[in-house]
Amino acid sequence: MTPRRGWFTALCLAIVCVSTSPVLAQWVNVPNPATPRTPDGKPDLMAPLPRTPDGKPDLSGIWRRQRGSQPATGGPDGIGAGIEVLFQPSGEAVYKARGESNGKGMPSERCLPHGITKAFSVPEPFKIVQMPGLTLILHEEFNHYRQIFTDGRPVPERRAPAAFGDSRGAWDGDTFVVDTTGSVDDAWLDFRGHPATDALHLVERYRRRDFGHLEIQFTIDDPKAYRQPWSVTMTFDLLPDTELIEHICENERDAAHIVGN
């Protein structure tokens, strides 16, 4: 078993994350000539961050949460661990109910997308593809993608609410700032069940510190669920010289294993 899958399997025992994806091989070792290397040939994860021709940091690469990093994917407080989260009464009621039912009814149970923060909280990696006008996020888990438009297109006046909302990105110095609105109501920000409503305005601030390290600060501004905005930061390590492994949600085959009551 690869180290990646070992961690994955361990996590599956703790949270709703049922999968039967293949374990071995695929394109797990794809040496990339653009990877900076130390004299012994290993990827130099402390090398300076790469930049695109226009001088902006290039966030492209395959990233994964550092093992054991906080906030934990599961845990009693979800991504709100260590943060003072001031709920609205309705938001608190939803949060409590989800906790009491062990997370029953979360969208991923039915193979629906996690939504932005929850998708980043899982241990499976994701790939950033940054290009002029568009940045793609390809999540390994569930094989879902997300588009962040950077071509200046306006936010449409009429749109269907979406699990990943409607994202627009712009640079603030070396920080990539993504504004997302248009999310579905009754969403889950994490496996613990922090709620979000259709009033959610999510701001992500991506900062690639060096070749091998990325952090994203998420600010959750949802006045229908919380009395004030709150922020959480997740850190990610580059996975060099590899490729995503296909993972398709097949929960319908494993319904008996899904937790919750």
Place this chain on the structure above:
Amino acid sequence: MPHTSWATSVVRTRLAQWMGGGISIALLVCGVAGAQQPRLPRTADGHPDLSGVWRSTSNRYLTDLAAGSARVTFQPLARALYNQRRGANGKGRPSERCLPRGVPAMMLARDEPWKIVQTPGAVFILFHESLHYRQIFTDGRPFPGDAPPTWLGYSIGRWDGDTLVAETIGLTEETWLDDGGHPHSDALRVTERFRRSTAATMNVDITIDDPKAYTSRWTVTVRFESVPNADLGEHLCAVASAADGK
């Protein structure tokens, strides 16, 4: 033992309906006005630029990939499986359970557009259906030495003149080549030749090479049209949760 048919255990959810709006929004039209490009667009390296939103001009090949001129000669086991699926009116196909249609069927539904994002080392195909994506690597890498079966396979691409040639292996036998039930084995190799003939039109020659299922390889040409000034919305498929079927 729960006794629920696949058809009833699956809830097809268009997001608009999910929200109770009842509005069938297949595409999120962005208000960006722009004239259609009359000439074939090209990337900086001179290749045709296939980028954009596309969809099949009909459901003909989704219904029957062998429609039209293709001569399909089955191996006996594949013939039996095909007849069985036809006898069941196509019941039991993976898409009923929100699983991917696989290659090439996931390209073929008229109502499920997809978007090509072309970069120097890879061509990405983003699907309206289920928010899934394909990666076709054009950076010269070979197929993986060990390619366990997957729903979308392993795709590598190269340019043959103005044609993008994508080859795909490693597709799970669970996928169907079409909704009609043309089967395939683990020996399947799909070749797609993407030919953008005009700014608005792309023809894709799809070759099915599967000696375990068919006595000879066969090819069909499917026509796709560009969907200008549009981007993809979300079309999600929700499987029934554990409690739904009880």
